[in-house]
Amino acid sequence: MFKKIKIWCIGFLIMAVSIPTFATLFDFYGDWDNFLWVGLGVLLAAIYMLISFKRLKQQPQYKTNHKISDKMLKHYQDAGMSDDEIDFFRSTMHQAEIEVQALATNMQALPKLKAIDLNQETTRVSQAMFQAIVKEPKRLHLASDFLYRHLPSINELTRKFIEISHHEVKTADTYAVLDKSAEAIDALSQQIKQDYATFVADDLDDLDTEISVAKQQTTPDHKEEN
Structure with missing residues (x-):
């Protein structure tokens, strides 16, 4: 308007x-x-x-088609985001949501992809990464590799893997390409794991600190001092 x-x-x-x-x-x-x-x-x-x-x-009329709830609006405002920042964040995450959903579908399309997903937890980790970004929207820039490189790349690779796998006639070159694609998908899955681990590293550090403090408070020496 x-x-x-x-x-x-x-x-x-x-x-x-x-x-x-x-x-x-x-x-x-x-x-x-x-x-x-x-x-x-x-x-x-x-x-x-x-x-x-x-x-x-x-x-794209993002705002018109995707109304924001009062709860999420307050979440973004509490994070200190301006209206333009909220709009950009939601637009970015809307595209990311599409990518994550597509990845979940692709990873279940073929036995080889299912095996990678089972071993690397690709779908679960990508969904967890999405939720972590939504939880801390001001740290969007720290997820740029995941959002703009790794997630689109693995989606494109899985899409092509599925397409080639459905070819009626396969040659030795076809199988070689599929093997290389599977290796690349597996490597990207590991990279997405690393993206997630890096993004939530501060949370893990905070948890370790809280655990250490809790242990100190329950030691016999600390109880005697009290």
Whole structure:
């Protein structure tokens, strides 16, 4: 809504500025009808608004199709995020959610992928990573490798693996490509594990500290001091 109002305002501004500008130029070169000046100004503003509204329609209407709950809005605001930051975060995570769901589907499509998923917990870890980012939205930048490199890459690899696996006729080269793809998928699965471990490392450190404090409070020496 704000973008539409902005386009209208700029359109009227263009018209307001262009009409006297055209009038001045045309008067300099000769007498022109006032209606022509107005018409040119309106035409210029109309062209701008037409192009702007067309581009606006082509942009994904994320906010319209994905309303935010009061609970999540408060969560983001409590994290100190501005409206623009919230919008960017939700748009980013919406795409990530699509990727995570697609990965979960792909990893169950073939026995080889199921085996990798079982060994590396690819689906479970990617879902846990998604939840961890939502929990701490201000740390989005620390998940950039997972969101923009590893998750899209493993999805593309699994998609191609499934596609090639369904070829009716397979040659030695086909099986070689499938083996290499499976190795790459396994390696990316391990990388996603590392992404998650790195992202939650601070939480683990905090937990270790709390455990250490709790142990100290339950030692006999500490009880005697109390």
